[in-house]
Amino acid sequence: MARKIGSRYTAHQILGRGSAGTVWLGEGPEGPVAIKLLREDLASDQELVGRFVQERTALLGLEHPHVVSVRDLVVDGNDLALVMDLVRGTDLRTRLERDRRLAPEAAVAISADIADGLAAAHAAGVVHRDVKPENVLLDMQGPLGPGGSHRALLTDFGVAKLIDTPRRTKATKIIGTPDYLAPEIVEGLPPRASVDIYALATVLYELLAGFTPFGGGHPGAVLRRHVTETVVPLPGIPDELWQLLVQCLAKAPASRLRASELGARLRELLPMLAGMPPLEVDEPDTESAEEADREEQPAGPAPAERVRRRGAVPLVPGAKPADSNRDTHTSMRVPAPDELAGGAHGTARAPRASGTPRPGSARNRALARRRRVALGAGAVVLAAAVGVGAWLSTSGDDASAPPQDTKNSAPQSP
Template structure:
């Protein structure tokens, strides 16, 4: 199954597949590497190849402990590959699928590592444009940090920018992952460094809550919420941490912190969240929002992310249940009338465990049931009053009995 990649590298086995290509475990002159082999249609795009070559020096120069380094770029016939550092452990999406949410200190520590990576990239003039759990790798071989979190490294720098070229996309399209897209991208503005801050704040929210602030449902509805809806607060975290998340999820890019500022603030917050357990909150599952009763919660899978495991797939498998999380999903830019329409009541909102979410189908059913009970009770009262009045009007003082409530207002239902 081994295949040559250029003249210096050999790919031995597939680690993962994604929408941009396939990641292989490979070897080169300096040892083990990860080789991201881009799809054939991408490699056949001459404009894309030229853009990769132009960006090669910038990607190779991005050297930081929290960045998965790019070692080489291979252009060989119909093959286009990025050769990167090999990280052994797991990615953040896999850990979330095992645990759903993390303790606040672990979540903040991971977000601080990613913010450090973004600060280095932004200082070099590079915008990531696709920050999400699939692109955050957790190094299982390194010592753990605050909250037991392994060091986090950010990968896939430059891929979104290079693939999103004028020759590959129309002016009315956007590329990205809906749950993490900043409002200005949805509105068609060019992505700046602030889009990475918005995406990282969304990831931190997801690590704490177990779901993204504007996710759920059709991708178009998700995009609309980014523009029109306010983020719901998270109960149970220090106010300073919430204010930090809220600021970085601001609709206006200029209101967000810069990466270096965000990293410093997150590192300062680590002592304040030490020892806090994962948040005890819930959200209405999408099935219930669609009028279906959610089934029993699936038991949590045993966590094995702390042990040294296989090499991390640098792209998500793409075979998960939520296709909206695929990298580089091409979507039409919503029109102004669509954005103005809103999608209120459909975003997943944190609430105390067991509490019904206002606006959900189950919430409406319970409200309707309570309304009917009130009508029945009122009807029974009216029936009794009418019956008493009729009895008093016809009674000659002898003992009598009240008639049954009328059929219109049955005594029970």
């Protein structure tokens, strides 16, 4: 099972798989390391290899307590690998799958750690571009923080940029994970530091609520919601925290905080969150949302390509189902302006009772049309019943009565 990675490292055991490659537990001259071995098709791309080497200085120079440091970049034959610090713990997605949602104090403490890591990266000119729970590692070996949280570290810096080469993604393609994509990326604008703030605010919302603010249903509908809908309030959290979330989920990049400001503001809120239990929030009805999305979407992807799970939406062709929850990068078509404008406007899907359609959705409109048709049919039946009653009242025992004067009445049908 062991394999050599370059001349200095040996990979012993697979720790996880993703769309970009495989992470191995390895050994180097200074002890245990994590080795991210990129896919063979990526390693054979000479343009990507050149870009890989160009990014070497920036990635190797990025060191921070809340960033998984890259120790080395290896280019050796068909092997293209990032050698990183080994973090003894798990990722945030696994924690969410176990607990569904976190207590506000722990959620904010983890998000503050990630904001601090992003601040260091942005100061060095590095944009992550794929902030999500799969790329947040929790150090189980260190001391516990506020709310019993483990120290959080952000990993996979630079991988999205490496894969997003002009030859692989045209101007009509975007790289990322749908639930966490900032509106400007969906609209085809170049990613800047503010996209990481939007993604981190989405992660914080998910830690508090148990679901992302714009996720669920067809990926195209998810992308459209980022552009056209506003986030719904979460009941039970302090207004200061909610206003911070709203600001960082703003559609306009300039309205969002910088990473350093966000980290500081989050830590200021920790005292008021101490001891607060996880929120009691009902997740929006996913089945209803998906039905509405199918009605809103033009003919396109086959049913097998429609993804139902929340959080990271795996769209990478050929990805194994067992690895889908670790997919890191997705290539999607940029929606046209008319598609972005075609969805429901206003507030995004609010937590609601199961089976209740989302206001403004296609399903809601269809139900309204059916109600109107039913009411119309009921009116016709009622009118018919009234007419029959009138006919019966002038028939039967009074059939021999002389005809009434009808000169002021409307003509009757024969």
